[in-house]
Amino acid sequence: MEPNKLAGILxxxxxxxxxxxxxxxxxxLxxxxxxxxxxxxxxxxxxxxxxxxxxxxxLAxxxxxxxxxxxxxxSFIFGIQFYVIGIILVLGGIVGLVSDSGISKIASVLIIILGIISFALGGFSIEQPLFAIILIGVALIIEGIGLYLIEV
Known part of the structure; x- marks a missing residue:
């Protein structure tokens, strides 16, 4: 079995x-x-x-x-991570809206929306510790499907 398919299944x-x-x-974990x-x-x-x-x-x-x-x-660390990513996305989207960069205005608005969603996920992760693990599970399944379907 190919390594990608095995990694995808795992x-x-x-x-x-x-x-x-x-x-x-x-x-x-x-x-x-x-x-x-x-x-x-x-x-x-x-x-x-x-x-x-x-x-x-x-320290380690x-x-x-x-x-x-x-x-x-x-879960607290995951929550903080979502908050930081959300803040960076919102700031990046705002910069895209006000600057004359090559980023379209629609993409900048979508980046701001993703930042707000990420910020909300941070709140859910801190409030409910199991939420972060379920998100990791979903991400692993999506990644596994992607790895399984990739042809090398």
């Missing part, structure tokens, strides 16, 4: 698991990200005793521990 399966079992998926950050922080601290490596390593370890012991931190 992505669809993982997306369905995220949608069907969002609580378990949130906990697993949060713990996995936390452990990754902890190991990354330890590797940074022991790789070189520069001030930068030690500071970033300690602290954030990793937060993810391992506080599952809600993951």
């Amino acid at each position: 992505s669809i399966i993982l997306g369905l698991i995220f949608i069907v079992c969002p609580v378990l998926s949130t906990a697993t 949060s713990i996995f990200i936390g452990l990754s950050l902890i190991f990354f922080g330890i590797a940074l601290v022991v790789s070189g005793f520069t001030a930068f490596n030690i500071i970033i390593g300690i 370890i602290i954030v990793g521990l937060v993810f391992v012991f506080n599952i809600a931190a993951l």
